[in-house]
Amino acid sequence: xxxxxxxxxxRLLAIMVLAGLLGATLMRIAPGFGSDEQQLNxxxxxxxxxxxxxxxxxxxxxxxxxxxxxxxxxxxxxxxSQSLNQPVRDLLRDRLPVTLRSIGIALSLAWFxxxxxxxxxxLLNSTAFTFLSEGLSxxxxxxxxxxxxxxxxxxxxxxxxxxxxxxxxxxxxxCHNLLQQSYGLPHVLTARAKGAGRWRIxxxxxxxxxxxxxxxxxxxxxxxxxxxxLPIEVICDVPGIGQxxxxxxxxxxxxxLVNLTLVVAFITVCATMLSDAxxxxxxxxxx
Amino acid sequence: MKALRIAAAALLIIAAIGAIGAKYFAPSGYAHxxxxxxxxxxxxxxxxxxxxxxxxxxxxxxYGMRVSLLLAPLAAAVATALAAFLGGIAGYFGGWIxxxxxxxxxxxxxxxxxxxxxxxxxxxxxxxSPEASVVVTFTLLGLLGWAASARVICAGTRDMMKSEFVWLxxxxxxxxxxLLRLHLLPNLKPxxxxxxxxxxxxxxxxxxxxGVLGLGVSEPLPSLGSLLRxxxxxxxxxxxxWQFVPLLxxxxxxxxxxxxxxxxxxxx
Numbered sequence: 300x301x302x303x304x305x306x307x308x309x310r311l312l313a314i315m316v317l318a319g320l321l322g323a324t325l326m327r328i329a330p331g332f333g334s335d336e337q338q339l340n341x342x343x344x345x346x347x348x349x350x351x352x353x354x355x356x357x358x359x360x361x362x363x364x365x366x367x368x369x370x371x372x373x374x375x376x377x378x379x380s381q382s383l384n385q386p387v388r389d390l391l392r393d394r395l396p397v398t399l400r401s402i403g404i405a406l407s408l409a410w411f412x413x414x415x416x417x418x419x420x421x422l423l424n425s426t427a428f429t430f431l432s433e434g435l436s437x438x439x440x441x442x443x444x445x446x447x448x449x450x451x452x453x454x455x456x457x458x459x460x461x462x463x464x465x466x467x468x469x470x471x472x473x474c475h476n477l478l479q480q481s482y483g484l485p486h487v488l489t490a491r492a493k494g495a496g497r498w499r500i501x502x503x504x505x506x507x508x509x510x511x512x513x514x515x516x517x518x519x520x521x522x523x524x525x526x527x528x529l530p531i532e533v534i535c536d537v538p539g540i541g542q543x544x545x546x547x548x549x550x551x552x553x554x555x556l557v558n559l560t561l562v563v564a565f566i567t568v569c570a571t572m573l574s575d576a577x578x579x580x581x582x583x584x585x586x
Numbered sequence: 587m588k589a590l591r592i593a594a595a596a597l598l599i600i601a602a603i604g605a606i607g608a609k610y611f612a613p614s615g616y617a618h619x620x621x622x623x624x625x626x627x628x629x630x631x632x633x634x635x636x637x638x639x640x641x642x643x644x645x646x647x648x649y650g651m652r653v654s655l656l657l658a659p660l661a662a663a664v665a666t667a668l669a670a671f672l673g674g675i676a677g678y679f680g681g682w683i684x685x686x687x688x689x690x691x692x693x694x695x696x697x698x699x700x701x702x703x704x705x706x707x708x709x710x711x712x713x714x715s716p717e718a719s720v721v722v723t724f725t726l727l728g729l730l731g732w733a734a735s736a737r738v739i740c741a742g743t744r745d746m747m748k749s750e751f752v753w754l755x756x757x758x759x760x761x762x763x764x765l766l767r768l769h770l771l772p773n774l775k776p777x778x779x780x781x782x783x784x785x786x787x788x789x790x791x792x793x794x795x796x797g798v799l800g801l802g803v804s805e806p807l808p809s810l811g812s813l814l815r816x817x818x819x820x821x822x823x824x825x826x827x828w829q830f831v832p833l834l835x836x837x838x839x840x841x842x843x844x845x846x847x848x849x850x851x852x853x854x
Contacts, residue, residue: 310689317693441840443791445798446833449817522696530795560697567696
């Protein structure tokens with residue numbers, strides 16, 4: 300138990316360090332790095348311009364930047380956003396709850412819709428219903444998130460619903476395939492042959508087999524919904540971390556982008572680890 | 587369902603013929619401007635009307651399909667080759683090499699793909715030629731979209747390394763490249779092909795997302811994604827039905843790929 304926990308923590312740490320390093324490297328090689336619009340401000344004195352230039356140059360040395368960054372991180376200081384001129388911690392405090400709320404709503408809706416359609420498809424066993432469900436999921440899986448966001452702005456619908464509609468096809472298809480496989484297992488066929496009802500087969504025989512894999516999908520679906528929320532937040536003007544990441548990428552705001560990359564990596568890795576742990580616990584308790 | 591698959595395959599063939607033969611089917615070049623008729627409604631001369639710069643929408647759609655339908659498979663090939671290389675190494679050697687490579691895979695998987703793509707695309711120069719923007723966009727898709735496939739290939743290689751025929755081959759003195767060429771690669775071919783086909787619709791959608799956000803293929807070169815940028819006007823102006831045709835084509839093309847892939851999934 301302790302060994303798996305420490306291994307998980309090491310994996311999380313390695314991914315976080317790599318994610319941050321990747322973000323910093325990307326910004327370092329970006330054109331325009333090290334220059335600041337403030338340097339063109341004629342009302343600033345030469346000393347101020349020199350100070351701005353020095354501050355930018357200090358960020359260009361990646362190992363030095365990282366050493367400084369981790370030292371500040373331990374003190375709880377995430378740096379100052381260069382484009383918004385605000386502490387990154389304050390920006391994250393304001394924006395993260397908005398995105399977390401969107402993730403919660405979108406995931407709940409997507410899981411409800413995906414699971415309900417997949418289960419209904421198995422219970423009804425109707426070709427027409429499966430055809431309609433496949434058509435619906437196929438349409439949304441083929442629609443770019445940015446276009447659906449535009450349509451939602453036009454129709455004045457909640458952006459969380461757009462995110463849910465984009466994520467549900469992946470959940471539906473996975474659940475549909477999983478349930479189909481589970482219904483073909485020998486013990487389920489035996490139960491059916493003995494005359495067990497549809498609900499009983501689903502709750503007693505199919506669900507316990509499918510649940511561990513569904514738990515693993517929960518973690519993955521969080522990563523999917525974060526990816527989908529980025530263009531939605533940009534186009535629907537939702538003040539979340541997706542919109543903030545977009546602004547940071549556009550204005551080459553290194554401290555903000557590195558912190559956002561770390562936050563997103565932290566959320567998704569933790570979600571995956573938790574869902575994996577839940578799956579393992581369920582499998583152990585079932586055994 | 588079989589009829590649906592036949593319809594999907596037929597649609598993809600029609601789209602491919604239209605894209606490849608754009609020069610013959612399109613009423614004009616993709617950048618040709620009919621300056622006397624900007625924002626024109628559909629007519630015999632312009633089946634889908636013209637855009638605000640007077641360019642024929644139908645011609646741009648055909649050329650846009652050419653860019654997306656030809657380059658998405660190339661990007662998928664790059665991603666699959668990278669996944670095969672890294673996933674294959676991880677599965678072949680196992681141990682700490684596999685663990686280190688899987689941390690890199692986890693990194694790419696844990697950062698949402700679109701987030702990474704937009705970040706990387708945003709840090710590259712925007713004032714590049716349209717042709718260079720096509721290369722940059724699809725190369726990025728290929729270079730960033732390998733992680734999920736690498737995990738599958740790693741698992742496949744690892745299982746194969748434990749199989750009896752590989753043990754027998756190793757006992758007979760096969761190792762390294764010979765083992766890879768004669769035993770591993772032929773058996774991994776179905777997995778590699780499945781990953782290649784799965785990546786194509788994903789890359790078409792990713793390019794469309796980048797295109798709508800203005801980070802995809804540069805003007806005047808069209809792609810399915812850059813054609814969708816016109817839809818941004820619908821937030822302020824009343825949209826015309828024919829402006830949705832590129833979206834409809836995109837949905838039909840990607841759905842056709844998904845329909846054909848579903849069959850493959852059942853087989854796998």
